[in-house]
Amino acid sequence: MPEFEVEVDPNHEHLAEICLMYWSTTDDGAFTHTVKHLADLFGEPSHRISKIVSKACFAxxxxxxxxxxxRGFIYRSRAQWTSGTRYTPGRCESCIQGERRRLAEARERADAELVAAIRRRHQVRDDESSIRAEDLDMPAAFALAALLEDAEEVTEGITTPVVARDDQLSPSLNMTRR
Structure with a gap:
């Protein structure tokens, strides 16, 4: 039984024969043709055979x-297949990328839910008027002081202006500046 199913790129149909020969195997799983034999047969240098095949097809x-x-794992060269023999991955690259994408989407949804929860709990002023200390109750004043205090640069009670800070104090940069 063959080890590989070879799919040749339609733009490289003229290289189908070398691709099929490169990936053909015997019943015991060994490759039928050596790279040197293919190089002699097709008049190419040995070092170019793998490059030609990897551009023209995949197995x-x-x-x-x-x-x-x-689905079967995809290989572009025999070296990739040989390394895959020793270190057989559990999942293919498209499944790994799909999981990464799902995790990133879940993280974005969780972040959006957090922003929505903060907005439900705390009123955000949309007008550009500045908050005055007299308008704050004691817990809000302490929370604001803790947020604005920069432990590394507290000198004589002076803090770094909000617009000059790198860290965010709210879910968005716009809200931090407000």
Whole structure:
């Protein structure tokens, strides 16, 4: 039984024969043709054969499959396949990327929910009037003082202006400045 299913790029159909020969295997899993044999047969230097094949096609393993989507792993060169023999990954690159994307979307949803919860709990003033100390109750004044206090640069009670700070004090930069 062959180890690979070879898919040739339509733009490189003229290289289909070298691709099929490069990836053909015997019943015991060994490659049928050596790279040197292919180089002599097609009149190319040995070091270019893998580059030519990797640009023209890819091989999908019929034996080694992704634990996520159950499709065969894709290889562009024999060296990649050989390293895959020693370090067989559990999932393919598209499944890994899909999981990363899902995690990033979940993080964004959680951040959006946090912003919404903060906005529900604390009123945000949309007018450009500045907050006066007299308008604050004691807990709000202490919370504001704790937020604005910069432990590294407190000198004589003077803090760094909000517009000059790098760290965010609220969910958005616009809200921090307000």
């Amino acid at each position: 999908r393993s019929l034996q080694r499959c992704c634990s996520g989507c159950e």
